[in-house]
Amino acid sequence: MAPYQIRQYQERDHKQVVDLFSRGMMEHIPATFRYVLLLPKTLLLLFAVPLTIVLVSGSWLLAVMCIFFLLLLLRLLAGKPFKEYVALCLQTDMADITKSYLNAHGSFWVAESGGQVVGTVGALPVKDPPLGRKQMQLFHLSTSSQHRGQGIAKALVRTVLQFARDQGYSDVVLETSIIQQSAIALYEAMGFQRTGKYLESGIVKWLLEFSIIRFMYSFPSTQEHAL
Template sequence: MAPYQIRQYQERDHTQVVDMFSRGMMEHVPACFRYVLLLPKTLLLLFVVPLTIVLVSGSWLLAVLCIFFLLLLLRLLARQPFKEYVAMSLQTDMADITKSYLNAHGSFWVAESGEQVVGMVGCLPVKDPPLGGKQMQLFHLSVSSQHRGQGIAKALVRAVLQFARDQGYSDVVLETSVIQQSAITLYEAMGFQRTGKYAEVSVVKWLIVFSVIHFMYSFPSAQKHEL
């Protein structure tokens, strides 16, 4: 297990951070594809269209080819939500991390191992928190595939929690999709509670629909121990 350290983001990290962020987001495509395949509407589509071709043309070969091209189309569509999110982020907050996070009353950390950035996470204050609370939101938690299983993700989340507590925030909130099961498991293991979810619609409105889950970690007012 290679040693690592958690430190604040520096400008020299930008290329590695952006590359890891982009690759990390695209790693969710296979899970999204499997999720889409199991949706009732998808199963219906994969059954009805080839059956219609057989009934109209009498050709099973055309039906098989149709299934192949439908699967290929679905695989391409499963990429779209993540491609769009990466493109949007690279034009907004990830374009200038120092300005978007460090200069905006938030922070951004990287995990470094052997002079390589192997993990990242950011946080920003929530502009209009409910009930007049003071909330910090966690963004872009990611660890490179070669360095998972070493506790880096937990260490990055703890950095956010410690920063938020030290700054007097009452809660840390975040959002993640149902597709990101490893992230959900991590957050729940660290004490985050589900506070709601909403349906995220992407690309083909009647086909690709998945839920985004809201999580919150609240600091007890009398909490004194270290995270």
């Protein structure tokens, strides 16, 4: 028997869901920092600015201090997209999950283990889908760091796929950042196809090259699809 169960969200889950969501987003900051450090323009910046300081002032100490402050600045910038996203969600859909999902022709599920919420996922109809398509969008897939490797994320995605298929949707779509490599691998392994990629607006996100990848899972129209 699985050490967890997936059920629909209840109001008593709100604090645990918000805490899990917020912690999950913050976990991506170190990976973002590493990603930014390997960007060509970052490497150029970390080389050119200290070198210029040495050539102008002749001070290696000043150059080392410059590198330190540049790294500190990049670390702070790496956390900005996720902190902004969490703040936005806590003021919008995550403020009232029942209203935003369950009462809006969508749904929200939690994975529960030992009386604790260890996973979440939500789904909402896409307001303006492509002509001839009926699409459901997946939101906020997250699992507790202590409960990963148990198939919880895959089970939550399957729950969304089953819900969408039962409701007669043609596709399930989602978006995730290029930083979230484990999520990308999961979606691709489950049959989602990349449909596009875009760079988020804002100077910081442009500097970080913080791109978003779109995925879609399409249900066969002429045959039963076993999930």
